[in-house]
Amino acid sequence: MNLRNSALTAALVLMLVGGAAAVPANADTAPSTLPAIQAAGAHATADRIAALNRSIPSITANACMADASRAQALGTLSAALDGMQELSGQIAAATDAVTAAGLYRSIFEHWRVYAVAIPQAHFAAAADCLQGRAIPALLSAQARLEAALAGVHADDVTPEIEADMQQLADQIVIAQDAAAGLADDALAVTPADYNADRAVLVPVKTALSTATSAARLAKAAAQSVVDALR
Amino acid sequence: MTRVLGALLALVIVVTLGGCGLRGGRVDTSQVVSTPAPTPTLVDDGSLDSVLGDLEQADSALGQSDADLATGGEAEARDDE
Numbered sequence: 050m051n052l053r054n055s056a057l058t059a060a061l062v063l064m065l066v067g068g069a070a071a072v073p074a075n076a077d078t079a080p081s082t083l084p085a086i087q088a089a090g091a092h093a094t095a096d097r098i099a100a101l102n103r104s105i106p107s108i109t110a111n112a113c114m115a116d117a118s119r120a121q122a123l124g125t126l127s128a129a130l131d132g133m134q135e136l137s138g139q140i141a142a143a144t145d146a147v148t149a150a151g152l153y154r155s156i157f158e159h160w161r162v163y164a165v166a167i168p169q170a171h172f173a174a175a176a177d178c179l180q181g182r183a184i185p186a187l188l189s190a191q192a193r194l195e196a197a198l199a200g201v202h203a204d205d206v207t208p209e210i211e212a213d214m215q216q217l218a219d220q221i222v223i224a225q226d227a228a229a230g231l232a233d234d235a236l237a238v239t240p241a242d243y244n245a246d247r248a249v250l251v252p253v254k255t256a257l258s259t260a261t262s263a264a265r266l267a268k269a270a271a272q273s274v275v276d277a278l279r
Numbered sequence: 280m281t282r283v284l285g286a287l288l289a290l291v292i293v294v295t296l297g298g299c300g301l302r303g304g305r306v307d308t309s310q311v312v313s314t315p316a317p318t319p320t321l322v323d324d325g326s327l328d329s330v331l332g333d334l335e336q337a338d339s340a341l342g343q344s345d346a347d348l349a350t351g352g353e354a355e356a357r358d359d360e
Contacts, residue, residue, distance in 0.1 A: 182340030
């Protein structure tokens with residue numbers, strides 16, 4: 050019994066420690082002295098500059114992304130990079146805590162590098178991959194299978210194959226509906242939108258998950274038909 | 280005698296060269312391999328292979344999409360404000 054209580058206590062402690070570690074810094078824990086603000090600002094801007102310098106080449110090289118989406122995303126990421134570099138210098142040069150604190154806050158509230166700029170670029174890329182590559186490939190597979198089942202494999206059609214073909218068609222429609230306009234939706238989100246609603250990108254992520262799951266189900270259905278015909 | 284031997288030698292040379300030419304001709308004709316008419320089975324396999332190609336392309340795009348979704352999510356998780 051004591052052993053069980055100890056285990057429960059340990060688990061509770063671990064949960065509390067883990068929970069505390071997961072709580073992000075917020076306005077209540079923001080640094081207040083000029084040196085502390087400058088140190089925190091240097092860390093926050095350097096961290097974001099490094100992340101942007103990883104995302105920009107990644108988005109540039111993304112093979113799926115539509116040119117318009119890429120241009121818009123890179124514009125936002127480049128502006129954020131310039132903004133972080135400028136803020137880094139301004140915070141370091143600040144001579145009073147009030148000015149430094151205002152600049153420090155703008156790292157988050159004006160740019161939202163982690164909350165908006167980087168995620169929206171990658172969510173748009175994911176949406177373009179679905180809409181521009183995955184779904185067209187599934188539509189092509191569907192058309193080829195329909196032709197085969199109406200022609201050389203007309204005698205091979207079974208109820209299972211018909212069900213798989215229906216599943217293929219249904220899931221493609223679900224994927225198309227979920228992915229439609231998603232890249233634009235992701236790229237339209239601004240830091241101000243996020244400041245007003247912290248969950249502003251959630252519908253984009255949900256739709257991406259829906260579209261991806263449907264596309265995978267469509268692919269599995271097409272694969273089943275191929276396997277049955279081979 | 281010399282003339283007879285010369286004539287025989289010339290005849291041997293002519294026959295030998297002619298034989299080579301004939302064989303060459305035969306080789307040329309034998310190398311023409313008729314292409315078998317495609318059977319329905321081969322056509323079917325090609326069609327299904329094309330479908331599999333489409334599915335591989337879809338899979339690759341879905342993998343890239345997953346990677347971008349994950350990268351975006353990781354960035355969100357790093358937000359420390």
